[in-house]
Amino acid sequence: MADSDLEELRRARLQQLQQQRGTASGDAKQDEQEAQRQREASQRASLLTQILTPEAADRLGRIRLVKESRATDIENRLIMLARTGQLRAKVTEEQLKELLGAVSEAEEERGGQTGKIVVNRRGGWDDDDDLDDLLKDV
Template identity: 60%
Template sequence: MDDAELEKIRKARLEQLKAQGGAGKASGGGIPGGGEQAQRQQQEAEARQAMLNQILQPEAADRLGRIRLVKEQRATEVENRLLMLAQSGQLRQKVTEEQLKELLNAVAETKEEEKIVVSRRKGWADDDDDDLFDL
């Protein structure tokens, strides 16, 4: 899809949301202002996706989408880093799949792994307590 097609889709979706928002207000249902907030979040998500489409090659975007299916938090972190790099002017060209892999490895290395520590209470049958019953 090119930018013109995406813009047409966005406009159609925006009109659809406006129509739904107007119908909800006329019927008196829903939370006041809730439709505006949902619409704003939708617009922000669309703007974010449009920026990502501009800075990612299709293969890299597909990989990021697959990562989102498995680890949504990691995909969000990578997206945030990509957007930050783009806004600061550090990206000179579209990000390739290989560059995305490098960025994923960098995010994975900086992320601390969670550790699970199991502490067990001593039970009545522990060997350490056997010497207490010697007569």
């Protein structure tokens, strides 16, 4: 290798090392934030396994597959009830269904989406008589 090639490699390596040093502190903060999120998720999961029967936990998992925001809302309510001492025993699947119903009703009262699909059709071209009228004109 020529001296110029070696010098170019040295400069590139020096620049790479400087960039790594500069991003190391940012990476440490990101790693700490990620570790904090993992600890919180682990604590939530642990608490939920303590307060839900296996059937209820399974249903909540299926709800999460369909609508994650609803499952998170239910989890938050259950955790709040557990932390305030309002749960006397593990939550059963039937109790979870009741809680889901209450959340759905509250969401409807707030004007949230209820899962209903409304189709508004435009008038005009869907009527067979209109098609016959058009064909007469031709």
